[in-house]
Amino acid sequence: MYSVVPIGHVRHGYSDDEVKRRGAVDAVIEVLPEFEAGLAGVEEYSHIIMVAYLHKFRGRPLVVRPKRVQGAPEVGVFATDSPDRPNPIAVTVARLVRREGRLLYVEGVDLFDGTPVLDIKGFSPKRCPEGARAPWWAD
């Protein structure tokens, strides 16, 4: 077992239901003051990867049915993006609109208000392998 700490939190003020309805919202990532120096240069990326801890989920099903794809089969959680998984860790790529000190203004976040952020990484297109294929039921 390992312990991890929040380096910041998602802020947007929408209710959880509203986030589910919209799918993705604009948000501010409020990085904790003690970690602000770690953001230097991040504003040079158009997009960032956020590793978030989905604190409202801690189900441990191992088999799920992708919700957003009609007719999807039951598959293992590791083949999906379900928030209910052994470690409720999300990996989200969002557009970085601007940085103001320790605040990162982002677009396209499917995370609830108050979600702890464990890490931020600048997104480089090099991370995307060429010719990658996903099954039809991938959400």
Add this chain to the structure above:
Amino acid sequence: MYSVVPIGHVRHGYSDDEVKRRGAVDAVIEVLPEFEAGLAGVEEYSHIIMVAYLHKFRGRPLVVRPKRVQGAPEVGVFATDSPDRPNPIAVTVARLVRREGRLLYVEGVDLFDGTPVLDIKGFSPKRCPEGARAPWWAD
């Protein structure tokens, strides 16, 4: 603070120095027996995302100089892929060669032998935003 558990481990038998020298190696991800059911369907992806806990790193510098890019400036850890960061979490995309039960044979892993894996997600090209830009010093 949150706790996370390994769902498996990286196995390849190379020394840490050899992994650093090669940059990336072929490996087997050995998922723990109790999580095997979560892998159903993952073999339909050509690539997987591994979220790993870099157990040999726990430096907490907030400013680093990207090592693999000559002349790179000092920037914040959140603008880099440095393993030394507040939470030593790696997000790695690797080609999935094949699955044999709870063993995933992968290519292109820059993780040390024995590294705990916290999560696996099927990689969908939808995760890559169009027109993303990274700075010249991104590694």
